[in-house]
Amino acid sequence: MPxxxxxxxxxxxQLVIRMILETEGFEVVPVEDGHQGFDAARIxxxxxxxxxxxxxxxxxxxxxxxxxxxxxTQHIPVIxxxxxAQRWDVERAVRVGVDDYVIKPFEPxxxxxxxxxxxxxxxxxxxxx
Amino acid sequence: xxxxDDRIAFLNSTAQRWLGISDVSTxxxxxxxxxxxxxxxxxxxxxxxxxREPSDLVLNDESKRVLQIRSVPVVDETGGSHGRLLHLHDxxxxxxxxxMKTNFISLVSHExxxxxxxxxxxxxxxxxxxxGDLTPRQRTGLExxxxxxxxxxxxxxxxxxxxxxxxxxxxxQREPVAVADVAANVIEELRPQAAxxxxxxxxxxxxxxVSEPILALADEERIAQVMTNLIGNAIKFTDSGGQIEVVxxxxxxxxxxxxxxxxxxxxxxxxxxxxxxxxQVERVVTRKTSGTGLGLAIVKNIVEAHGGAIRVExxxxxxxxxxxxxxxxxxxxxxxQWSMVDRGASD
Numbered sequence: 345m346p347x348x349x350x351x352x353x354x355x356x357x358q359l360v361i362r363m364i365l366e367t368e369g370f371e372v373v374p375v376e377d378g379h380q381g382f383d384a385a386r387i388x389x390x391x392x393x394x395x396x397x398x399x400x401x402x403x404x405x406x407x408x409x410x411x412x413x414x415x416x417t418q419h420i421p422v423i424x425x426x427x428x429a430q431r432w433d434v435e436r437a438v439r440v441g442v443d444d445y446v447i448k449p450f451e452p453x454x455x456x457x458x459x460x461x462x463x464x465x466x467x468x469x470x471x472x473x
Numbered sequence: 474x475x476x477x478d479d480r481i482a483f484l485n486s487t488a489q490r491w492l493g494i495s496d497v498s499t500x501x502x503x504x505x506x507x508x509x510x511x512x513x514x515x516x517x518x519x520x521x522x523x524x525r526e527p528s529d530l531v532l533n534d535e536s537k538r539v540l541q542i543r544s545v546p547v548v549d550e551t552g553g554s555h556g557r558l559l560h561l562h563d564x565x566x567x568x569x570x571x572x573m574k575t576n577f578i579s580l581v582s583h584e585x586x587x588x589x590x591x592x593x594x595x596x597x598x599x600x601x602x603x604x605g606d607l608t609p610r611q612r613t614g615l616e617x618x619x620x621x622x623x624x625x626x627x628x629x630x631x632x633x634x635x636x637x638x639x640x641x642x643x644x645x646q647r648e649p650v651a652v653a654d655v656a657a658n659v660i661e662e663l664r665p666q667a668a669x670x671x672x673x674x675x676x677x678x679x680x681x682x683v684s685e686p687i688l689a690l691a692d693e694e695r696i697a698q699v700m701t702n703l704i705g706n707a708i709k710f711t712d713s714g715g716q717i718e719v720v721x722x723x724x725x726x727x728x729x730x731x732x733x734x735x736x737x738x739x740x741x742x743x744x745x746x747x748x749x750x751x752x753q754v755e756r757v758v759t760r761k762t763s764g765t766g767l768g769l770a771i772v773k774n775i776v777e778a779h780g781g782a783i784r785v786e787x788x789x790x791x792x793x794x795x796x797x798x799x800x801x802x803x804x805x806x807x808x809x810q811w812s813m814v815d816r817g818a819s820d
Contacts, residue, residue: 356591364598398583427586449590449626454600 351381
């Protein structure tokens with residue numbers, strides 16, 4: 345059962361993601377801020393991280409930088425969740441090297457397809473830390 | 474007042490106070506030579522301003538004042554020129570309110586999209602039946618809820634777009650765009666909606682240009698947005714069995730796109746208002762059509778941000794044609810050349 349760490353500060357969004365992923369056969373580790381997210385990534389060693397961009401204490405780009413700089417977490421694929429839907433955020437996400445991004449509001453099928461593709465790439469050795 | 478040599482000949486006391494000039498003994502002099510920190514920007518604003526298009530001058534002094542400058546030529550009864558009359562209007566407060574409005578809309582849009590994430594995702598997933606079978610009534614209700622949430626999302630996106638475009642916060646990323654390809658993709662995406670109303674949608678390109686793609690220097694994503702709005706409107710306002718035609722041609726250095734429909738048309742007195750924000754033609758909009766009235770305002774803003782123009786022609790009962798232009802690109806110029814120039818300039 346693939347383990348997905350969900351770093352998302354909005355409880356209602358956290359809930360819908362968790363319920364859908366659990367139904368689809370994923371184990372979900374939910375955390376509500378970036379600091380907890382970084383710690384959980386090191387301890388839980390998830391197969392994939394869903395990372396929200398806009399969070400109050402530390403934004404998703406800063407968390408991503410920490411994840412990539414740590415030897416414990418740099419191998420874990422990261423999908424960014426952004427509500428901004430603005431091109432510069434998407435471009436920034438691509439530029440910094442996230443594995444994929446999903447724009448909120450999202451269709452569950454799109455989120456699941458993105459997660460499965462990232463896991464497949466990782467299994468095939470496609471994710472380069 | 475500017476004299477015939479474009480030198481400042483006179484500044485009234487209010488202009489002196491706003492600009493922070495106490496000594497006018499140097500007049501007449503060029504704007505650049507005024508004892509003013511923002512002299513060069515003042516000169517640039519004067520050069521850009523005319524009676525139709527005002528220009529803004531931001532004073533980076535303690536006042537942070539923003540002055541809107543208009544200029545009107547002064548001509549005597551024999552046609553002799555006597556320079557230009559400058560009109561300075563303090564728009565500091567208006568610009569502050571514009572900024573607040575833009576920030577407010579961005580904030581509200583974000584706050585509204587967050588709950589929509591959960592509404593849309595939950596309704597969509599429940600409809601898959603993976604959390605149990607739905608009764609027909611539950612399914613109908615949930616489908617309606619999902620459609621309305623999507624509609625709300627589209628409205629919020631329109632609001633955000635119009636506020637960002639108007640405040641100049643959206644940059645157009647221009648590169649060579651094969652306009653016919655964009656139109657073909659948009660038509661394909663909208664074909665199910667057209668099919669529901671049994672409308673035919675056809676794409677025509679200038680037959681003399683079939684051997685080479687018609688390229689415009691434009692932001693592809695934004696041009697697709699313009700076409701989606703115009704073709705989507707044509708579908709919305711054309712009765713079953715009607716026809717929609719998208720025609721692409723190139724003339725005099727511009728690419729022209731015409732979107733023609735055989736729809737209900739727009740009354741002549743309403744035509745000048747169609748590009749206004751929140752406008753919808755009340756007399757012809759029935760309960761079966763909906764929208765924010767922002768789509769055409771967004772379209773006009775995007776086209777004009779590309780240096781293009783948009784116009785509309787319509788006859789009630791016969792149909793409407795929206796035509797817009799974009800700067801054309803010579804097909805001989807390579808894609809890579811432009812991409813490099815464009816990226817280089819923005820980095």
